Amino acid sequence: MISGNKRAQPNRRILPGFGLSMGFAVTYLGLLVLIPLAGVFIRASGMTWQEFWTVVTSPQVVATYKITFGVSLAAAATNAVFGLIVAWSLVRYTFPGKRVLDAIVDLPFALPTAVAGIALTAIYAETGIMGRWFYALGIETAFSRVGIYIALTFIGIPFVVRSLQPVLEDLDPEFEEAAASLGASRLRAFTHVILPGLLPALLTGFALAYARAIGEYGSVIFISGNMPFETEISPLIIVKFLEQFQIAQATAVAAVMLVASFVLLLGVNILQRWTESIGRART
Amino acid sequence: MHPSKTFRSRNDSPRTPAATAESPAVRLTLIAVTMAFLSLFLFLPLITVFHEAFRHGVEVYLASFDDRHVRHAIRLTLLTAAICVPLNLIFGVAAAWAVTKFDFRGKSLFVTLIDLPFAVSPVIAGFVFIIIFGAHGYLGPLMERWDVQIVFAFPGIVLATTFGTVPFIARELIPLMQAQGRDEEFAAMTLGASGWRTFFKVTLPNVKWGLFYGIILCNARAMGEFGGVEVVSGNISGKTSTMTLHIQTLYFSFATVPAFAMASVLAMLALVTLVLKKRYRMVGDKKRINL
Structure with a gap:
């Protein structure tokens, strides 16, 4: 993501248009995003604490948190491992099809989630091209938590890879050479020299993939089967409350989800500052 | 390509020792x-x-589009994107100009807030507008008195879609304009150019590819918006059903080929977006950026 520039510039207000551009941007963001989001919390604060607590800790809602946060964690962890391998191969090696693979990494970013959802369901359903193998082994890949895991892994792929790539490209080979000349094995050089430098970017990518996964809706609802207590995710229960005109219940769960998103966004910001400080220390 | 060179490590070059490969x-x-x-x-x-x-051939594929509701959904999606992308374009340019050409307190907070819609669940992007404009919302009674329908209607779809796609153009522009600094703008101003002239003749040409890609990505995301639109629109076929919502309707009514036919149009759009991104990273503006 993006970070502010703290470097002091001479003649800080020599260019025109600060009032106009900042004024417009703040008004737009305020009216479209901030005030509507604040509306959720104001609405939630209209409930008594007892009412709020009863909703957000009701067994069916708690089951959705467990599924959403648990399966998202598994998917983000999968992306951390495979994303590291993918980013490493794309940056360090040359092989046929590399450019196409590099371009396709962004697919989950550009492909509508509903399209991904029906495609993954077709693949992993009992008669699907992958599903038939898994079902033969007794693993139900569609309409199960495995299905949710597959969808959430799909949508998280770009984050780890794209967080790591620029850091890997800037990694100074001198450190590895020094490690090698001091007698370290390649594996030891990786775990003791390369990995510590990649860690902040890896964690940033992981946190971004996790944040994206807990809010994800479109790709999941087709493949999950949406059974209460089994495969129902938190965003879906908000939709279900709304369909039954239970606005208060929907608001309470939305407030919990929003707090989780804010905490993760804060975490991502701290991680990015850490990444940048390491980048600066190395140059 | 020579076979032995096919799987080559970057570290195989004679300059670096083999111990680091x-x-x-x-x-x-x-x-x-x-x-x-x-x-x-x-x-x-x-x-x-x-x-x-294309499971049942090209004819069946094409016949999928010969449907009133399908054509309405496509029109609705195009119209939504046509409103939402220009709005976010103006916002993105304004935000990037303010953030990269000036120093002010709270800049990093402001930049974080731009990313907020990206971290929020799409379902909540639709839900917030129900809370405001819905029958029991803050402005619900007012909307009723004025006879303006926002929820379960086109304005709600536009609002939820615009909310969800706020960050994309700004995110593309800010790192790019940050990397290019302010010297060229200072030079233009010193030579007597007006602010707008400086912006159109100096700033914009420097970031035109980034801007272009930002617009394309914002458009793809706007046309693919699903969760927020589903919540706010009510998904009324032939009225408030966008392309993604119509895919859902078709899919759940077992009209698999029409659902995938519609999906293939959006998948093509995603592919075009990826190809343009690859091209733009190669032609490129002056500096590479991430995500």
Whole structure:
């Protein structure tokens, strides 16, 4: 993501248009995003604490948190491992099809989630091209938590890879050479020299993939089967409350989800500052 | 390409010692894992969309679009994107100009807030507008008195879509304009150019590819918006059903080929977006940026 520039510039207000551009941007963001989001919390604060607590800790809602946060964690962890391998191969090696693979990494970013959802369901359903193998082994890949895991892994792929790539490209080979000349094995050089430098970017990518996964809706609802207590995710229960005109219940769960998103966004910001400080220390 | 050069490590060049390269077995394994993972998770779903759409031949595929509701959904989606993308374009340019050409307190907070819609669930992007404009919302009674319908109507779709796509153009522009600094603008102003002239003749040409890609990505995301639109629109066929919502309707009514036919149009749009991104990263503006 993006970070502010703290470097002091001479003649800080020599260019025109600060009032106009900042004024417009703040008004737009305020009216479209901030005030509507604040509306959720104001609405939630209209409930008594007892009412709020009863909703957000009701067994069916708690089951959705467990599924959403648990399966998202598994998917983000999968992306951390495979994303590291993918980013490493794309940056360090040359092989046929590399450019196409590099371009396709962004697919989950550009492909509508509903399209991904029906495609993954077709693949992993009992008669699907992958599903038939898994079902033969007794693993139900569609309409199960495995299905949710597959969808959430799909949508998280770009984050780890794209967080790591620029850091890997800037990694100074001198450190590895020094490690090698001091007698370290390649594996030891990786775990003791390369990995510590990649860690902040890896964690940033992981946190971004996790944040994206807990809010994800479109790709999941087709493949999950949406059974209460089994495969129902938190965003879906908000939709279900709304369909039954239970606005208060929907608001309470939305407030919990929003707090989780804010905490993760804060975490991502701290991680990015850490990444940048390491980048600066190395140059 | 010479076969022995096919699986070459960047570290094979004579300048760097072999001690900082992995053994060929490790290298081949990592490349194989990369190919397998990306093929399974990315290529397979993409191919599946087209395979399912053309399962019963081109004629059946084309017949899917010969439907009043399908054509209405396509029109509605295009119209939504046509309103939402220009709005976010103006916002993105204004935000990037303020953030990169000036220093002010709270800048990093402001930049974080731009990313907020990206971290929020799409369902909540639709829900917030129900809370405000819905029958029991803050402005619900007012909307009723004025006879303006926002929820379960086109304005709600536009609002939820615009909310969800706020960050994309700003995110593309800010790192790019940050990297290019302010010197060229200072020079233009010193030579007597007006602010707008400086912006159109100096700033904009420097970031035109980034801006272009930002617009394309914002458009793809706007046309693909799903969760927020589903919540706010009510998904009324032939009235408030966008392309993605109509895919859902078709899919759940077992009209698999029409659902995938519609999906294939959006998948094509995603592919075009990826190709343009690749091109733009190669032609490029002056500096490479991430995500």
